[in-house]
Amino acid sequence: DQQVKQNSPSLSVQEGRISILNCDYTNSMFDYFLWYKKYPAEGPTFLISISSIKDKNEDGRFTVFLNKSAKHLSLHIVPSQPGDSAVYFCAASAEYGNKLVFGAGTILRVKS
Amino acid sequence: GAGVSQSPSNKVTEKGKDVELRCDPISGHTALYWYRQSLGQGLEFLIYFQGNSAPDKSGLPSDRFSAERTGGSVSTLTIQRTQQEDSAVYLCASSLGGGTNSPLHFGNGTRLTVT
Numbered sequence: 001d002q003q004v005k006q007n008s009p010s011l012s013v014q015e016g017r018i019s020i021l022n023c024d025y026t027n028s029m030f031d032y033f034l035w036y037k038k039y040p041a042e043g044p045t046f047l048i049s050i051s052s053i054k055d056k057n058e059d060g061r062f063t064v065f066l067n068k069s070a071k072h073l074s075l076h077i078v079p080s081q082p083g084d085s086a087v088y089f090c091a092a093s094a095e096y097g098n099k100l101v102f103g104a105g106t107i108l109r110v111k112s
Numbered sequence: 113g114a115g116v117s118q119s120p121s122n123k124v125t126e127k128g129k130d131v132e133l134r135c136d137p138i139s140g141h142t143a144l145y146w147y148r149q150s151l152g153q154g155l156e157f158l159i160y161f162q163g164n165s166a167p168d169k170s171g172l173p174s175d176r177f178s179a180e181r182t183g184g185s186v187s188t189l190t191i192q193r194t195q196q197e198d199s200a201v202y203l204c205a206s207s208l209g210g211g212t213n214s215p216l217h218f219g220n221g222t223r224l225t226v227t
Contacts, residue, residue: 004154006154034215036218041220042220043116043203043205043217043218043219043220043221044155044203044216044218045217045218046215046216046217049215089154089155091155098143098160098162099145099157099160099168099171100155100157100216101157102147102154102155102156103154104152104153104154105154
């Protein structure tokens with residue numbers, strides 16, 4: 001029972017272009033959503049989050065969009081840089097940020 | 113400052129043996145989590161400690177798995193009678209106090225291989 005799904009295992013983007021990573025969820029009780037970034041042999045690091053009362057949150061090159069009716073969120077990175085190449089995990093919580101449920105991740109490759 | 117520290121970074125064990133994985137959270141963080149990531153899978157929640165409250169063990173896959181947190185700081189995850197399906201990267205995370213203003217800070221994980 002995958003409550004958080006990242007249907008694209010990988011994504012390749014040219015440096016300077018926009019990267020769009022997608023995430024779908026099934027649990028309507030989720031009220032808080034996050035994106036984490038993971039480099040090889042390291043733990044995931046927090047990138048950006050959004051509460052269910054918002055539909056957009058922006059932090060520098062990173063913007064997260066939430067569409068509650070479609071149970072869909074996306075992470076936009078613009079402009080993409082080679083250092084953004086990593087695995088990106090979508091996560092959601094129904095308990096104010098506790099007990100995060102993670103997706104399987106999307107490998108992003110930014111080509112220079 | 114020091115982040116979340118996990119040891120060992122790699123552990124190879126024979127099927128049927130017990131293993132202990134250690135996590136040192138960030139000082140002052142009251143919430144501590146254990147997750148695991150099997151090959152090609154997302155992070156799977158295992159257990160959650162918050163302050164002095166009873167831990168949330170709802171993610172532990174079997175009674176072979178247990179965890180404790182001593183003195184509200186260091187945590188140990190124990191897997192008894194290991195099986196090959198226990199092979200995964202075990203990740204520990206801590207946060208200031210849980211909740212939306214306290215994102216999780218992860219350690220680099222322990223890669224467990226059961227042969």
